[in-house]
Amino acid sequence: MKNIAKQWQIHTPAFEFTKELPVDTSAWSGHYFFAYDLVVNTKPQLIVELGTHKGNSLFSFAQAIKDFDLKTELHAVDTWEGDEHAGFYKKDIYLDFLEIKDLYYNNINIIPHKMLFDEAIDNFEDNSIDILHIDGLHTYEAVKHDFESWLPKVNKKNGIILFHDVCEKSEDFGVYKLWEEFEEKYKTITFKHSHGLGVIFLNKQVLSKKNLPVEILCEYYQNISTVQEMEKNLEDKERHIGNLTEGNLKLLKTTKKLLETKKLLLKKLNVLSELEAEAFEFREFKQTKIWKGLTIYRKIKKYTKNFFINIFRDGPIPTFKRIYQRIKKFVDYKRQRRIEKDRYKYWLKENAINHNKSTKIKTELRKLKYKPLISIVMPVYNVDLEWLEKAVNSIEKQIYTNWQLCIADDKSTNLDLIKYLKALDQEQKISVVFRQENGHISEASNSALTLATGDFIALMDNDDIMYPHALAEVVKLLNKKKATDLVYSDEDKLDMKGERVEPFFKPDWSPDLFLSTNYLCHLTVIRKTLIDSVGGFRKGYEGSQDYDLFLRVTEKTNNIEHIPDILYSWRKIPGSTASNYDQKGYATNTSINALEDALKRRFLDATVMEGLFPGSFRVKYHINENPLVSILIPTKDKYKYIERCLSSILENTIYNNYEIIIIDTGSTEKKTLSYYDTLKSNKNITILHWDKKFNYSAVNNYGVKNAKGEYILLLNNDTEIITPNWIEGMLEHAQRPEIGAVGVKLYYPNNLIQHAGVVLGINGGEGKGIAGHAFKGFTKTIKGFPVQKDIIRNYSAVTAACLMVKKNKYLKVHCLDEEFRIAFNDVDFCLKLMKNGYYNIYTPYVELYHYESISVGTPEAKTRDPKEFGKEIERMYNRWEKLILNDPFYNKNLTLRSEDFAIKISCENADKK
Numbered sequence: 001m002k003n004i005a006k007q008w009q010i011h012t013p014a015f016e017f018t019k020e021l022p023v024d025t026s027a028w029s030g031h032y033f034f035a036y037d038l039v040v041n042t043k044p045q046l047i048v049e050l051g052t053h054k055g056n057s058l059f060s061f062a063q064a065i066k067d068f069d070l071k072t073e074l075h076a077v078d079t080w081e082g083d084e085h086a087g088f089y090k091k092d093i094y095l096d097f098l099e100i101k102d103l104y105y106n107n108i109n110i111i112p113h114k115m116l117f118d119e120a121i122d123n124f125e126d127n128s129i130d131i132l133h134i135d136g137l138h139t140y141e142a143v144k145h146d147f148e149s150w151l152p153k154v155n156k157k158n159g160i161i162l163f164h165d166v167c168e169k170s171e172d173f174g175v176y177k178l179w180e181e182f183e184e185k186y187k188t189i190t191f192k193h194s195h196g197l198g199v200i201f202l203n204k205q206v207l208s209k210k211n212l213p214v215e216i217l218c219e220y221y222q223n224i225s226t227v228q229e230m231e232k233n234l235e236d237k238e239r240h241i242g243n244l245t246e247g248n249l250k251l252l253k254t255t256k257k258l259l260e261t262k263k264l265l266l267k268k269l270n271v272l273s274e275l276e277a278e279a280f281e282f283r284e285f286k287q288t289k290i291w292k293g294l295t296i297y298r299k300i301k302k303y304t305k306n307f308f309i310n311i312f313r314d315g316p317i318p319t320f321k322r323i324y325q326r327i328k329k330f331v332d333y334k335r336q337r338r339i340e341k342d343r344y345k346y347w348l349k350e351n352a353i354n355h356n357k358s359t360k361i362k363t364e365l366r367k368l369k370y371k372p373l374i375s376i377v378m379p380v381y382n383v384d385l386e387w388l389e390k391a392v393n394s395i396e397k398q399i400y401t402n403w404q405l406c407i408a409d410d411k412s413t414n415l416d417l418i419k420y421l422k423a424l425d426q427e428q429k430i431s432v433v434f435r436q437e438n439g440h441i442s443e444a445s446n447s448a449l450t451l452a453t454g455d456f457i458a459l460m461d462n463d464d465i466m467y468p469h470a471l472a473e474v475v476k477l478l479n480k481k482k483a484t485d486l487v488y489s490d491e492d493k494l495d496m497k498g499e500r501v502e503p504f505f506k507p508d509w510s511p512d513l514f515l516s517t518n519y520l521c522h523l524t525v526i527r528k529t530l531i532d533s534v535g536g537f538r539k540g541y542e543g544s545q546d547y548d549l550f551l552r553v554t555e556k557t558n559n560i561e562h563i564p565d566i567l568y569s570w571r572k573i574p575g576s577t578a579s580n581y582d583q584k585g586y587a588t589n590t591s592i593n594a595l596e597d598a599l600k601r602r603f604l605d606a607t608v609m610e611g612l613f614p615g616s617f618r619v620k621y622h623i624n625e626n627p628l629v630s631i632l633i634p635t636k637d638k639y640k641y642i643e644r645c646l647s648s649i650l651e652n653t654i655y656n657n658y659e660i661i662i663i664d665t666g667s668t669e670k671k672t673l674s675y676y677d678t679l680k681s682n683k684n685i686t687i688l689h690w691d692k693k694f695n696y697s698a699v700n701n702y703g704v705k706n707a708k709g710e711y712i713l714l715l716n717n718d719t720e721i722i723t724p725n726w727i728e729g730m731l732e733h734a735q736r737p738e739i740g741a742v743g744v745k746l747y748y749p750n751n752l753i754q755h756a757g758v759v760l761g762i763n764g765g766e767g768k769g770i771a772g773h774a775f776k777g778f779t780k781t782i783k784g785f786p787v788q789k790d791i792i793r794n795y796s797a798v799t800a801a802c803l804m805v806k807k808n809k810y811l812k813v814h815c816l817d818e819e820f821r822i823a824f825n826d827v828d829f830c831l832k833l834m835k836n837g838y839y840n841i842y843t844p845y846v847e848l849y850h851y852e853s854i855s856v857g858t859p860e861a862k863t864r865d866p867k868e869f870g871k872e873i874e875r876m877y878n879r880w881e882k883l884i885l886n887d888p889f890y891n892k893n894l895t896l897r898s899e900d901f902a903i904k905i906s907c908e909n910a911d912k913k
Helices: 027-042 056-067 092-104 117-123 142-154 173-187 206-210 216-286 287-313 316-341 343-351 353-368 385-396 413-425 441-447 472-478 511-516 528-534 546-553 587-601 638-651 670-679 696-705 727-733 807-812 825-833 866-885
Strands: 046-050 073-078 109-114 132-134 160-164 187-191 198-200 373-382 403-409 430-434 455-457 486-495 500-504 522-528 562-572 606-610 617-621 629-635 658-666 686-691 712-717 720-723 737-747 753-755 758-760 772-773 793-795 803-805 840-851
Touching: 027 056, 027 132, 027 160, 027 187, 027 198, 027 216, 027 373, 027 385, 046 056, 046 142, 056 073, 056 092, 056 132, 092 109, 092 638, 117 142, 132 142, 142 160, 142 173, 160 173, 173 187, 173 198, 187 216, 198 807, 353 472, 373 385, 373 441, 373 472, 385 403, 385 413, 403 413, 403 441, 413 430, 441 546, 455 472, 455 528, 472 486, 472 562, 472 793, 486 546, 511 546, 511 562, 511 617, 511 793, 511 840, 522 528, 522 546, 528 546, 546 587, 587 606, 617 727, 629 638, 629 696, 638 658, 638 720, 658 670, 658 696, 670 686, 696 807, 712 727, 712 807, 720 753, 727 737, 727 840, 737 825, 753 772, 758 825, 758 866, 803 807, 803 840, 825 866
Parallel strands: 046 073, 046 132, 073 109, 132 160, 373 403, 373 455, 403 430, 486 562, 629 658, 629 712, 658 686, 737 840
Antiparallel strands: 160 198, 187 198, 455 522, 486 500, 486 522, 606 617, 712 803, 720 840, 737 753, 737 803, 758 772, 793 840
16 A cells, blocks of 8 residues: 555555456456545445446446445446447346356445436435446437436535546547536546546545645556556466467377368268259259249148138138238238338329329319410520420420420520520520520529510529429419419429439428528419519529529518429439539528528618528527516426426526526425525526416416516426527527517437427327427438428427517417417417417527426326317317318428328328328
């Protein structure tokens, strides 16, 4: 035993468990001596390890407890199933762990908890753990979650927390990032050897009291770790030399045996060769029609035998029913497998324009009174003649025949192309203008516009195609809604093989989605007088000239309609935007310029920046003044949830003008009531008490009556703030006159999406569905279209788990409807806002964790009354059936079975209502 400091003793023990777990089997072995000395010097009452695996680190603690006869409890928390970093393993690991425990440390108090970390947390009292070792999944989010969840359990006076792999930066290890944050906040020691070990001392004075020379300690334990490795290497080499000496003696004996074995093997090889030849003949025979016929015969024989046995045992009717059900199940399974491989392929089959559909459309067109001329504007410059011919051919095949094709050639140099265009110019319905100089796409498009004489303008690229019913569907809509000024449809793309891919089924007019990306694109048809009034296309906006035009046009009209059908295909030519948005980098700059111009014209105080994926943008509104925001949190008992929720608000929130109103609905737990006492000194927190039967709507309405803020923020007690400027991220939209409710991105504790907006009508495949959370279960990974979880957009509704609305709007729609005691009150509230002319909005730039219905429960979990739930469904249908069955911010071509925006296939028969 030696003294490095006055009160810190070091030891060089013999670790018994290394007989079963050799030193070189774990990176943790470099920290055995420190772990041992830590226990001996601090003499903890309770040690908890999160992530034990084989037990290398835990048994180093155990060795100290055994050697010094300490009364320490040692708890191991692990599923013993593995993870992405440790790898996934079988139950043998756990059994081996128990065997080592019983063999060497049977007399000390080691308690395994075979469960998830979050499940084990309630087994420990607050302020009880002396040493906590966190060594689970090593991503930044996972380690941070473990730390924040377990921190209240650690002894605040003298607690110590260990983290392994604080120097490991490979793959998605994120401990080092979190450790950098901890080093600024806590008193720490960092051992940089063996992947790194970080030690947090919650008592910042402990190091000075112990008079520990940190640098010397780090150097000592690194050196002793190196010595340990050298001793292990030396033992291995000595063993190897010894083996060589013994090996020489055995070599002669072995050589003789090898010669004898070789003779036997040669004989066996001859036999195997003969057998292989016969096996080859047999495999060839199995490919013949005779064998296949015999196989069918054997199966028929088997099933015939079973068939008669079943008839004798159960009777003919049950037997035939069972056979039918099995066949049907098998057929359905095979069909579903085929559908899931390519859902769009089946959608195309179901929606193809065949002779019957074409005839029906022609009949409908004959009955129409209004048949406007539609001028199709097409700029051309050195396009591949093959693609242009296909584009023109698709126009000539239109079922609606009152069209005009206006082409502007932008000084092409391709002689074959010019020849083809001159030939087109001779046709009655096609006009071509040949520009004298190249002016790029905006000026070329304006030249094409000068040829247009129609009431409406359709925009078309020279290498794309529109489908035969495209213009017919537009004219049918114009007859139904005569005031329409702009029409857009769904779209897809054509790959270089001519296959239709990447369908985009769009929502109806969604102004905030449009300010986030040009989702209108193709096919778009606009009233010509509107285009003329805004001056056509603008030079200098090439790459986003259509977006710029649409922004200016949509400022002049609200008569915007959407056709939920794919009428147009982009061609994914290498180098085009259809192939990859990044191919035209300048498009981002011109799009931002177009958006900034739009903000100026609309007198909006906001900034434009790039979005979370290419082709998306964020219009970030500046907040007016500094309004008071009232955060309403209904809660009952569940101390750890309300404490976590409030702590995350108080510790993470940047916005400084808010009040928190806790509406307690009948707490009786001592912990919760004691916690309330600690909040009384905070002037920003008010605690109200609700003594009536729980009614989520009534409870929040009661909170609103007592709220002083200009804005109301409804928040569940089972949430946890991730984004520091979360209030600003919601307030920037809630302050806008046209916006009703603002919703945010919510995650489950495992970082999968819980909410990214609400879609009406989701029913899980059967029955009456009210709503579902968009993209539920998706990962955090940023994605572009058609997945719309990472972009600001409008929805019919958002969840009240975290919802902001201006107080006067809340009152204008008569608050939350108290007839909806538990479910659908937020959806009903949002639909009332829509009815009053407001848009509801979702932003991905505010993120929270949501542990979902912890206090209230769900009918599926049998913690809610199913009858009451059923009545709430009926009430919603009586009030909002039209919207529920036709969500304007969804698309009729998308499934109601799930929240993943999958394409609906009618042959699945799964979207029943």
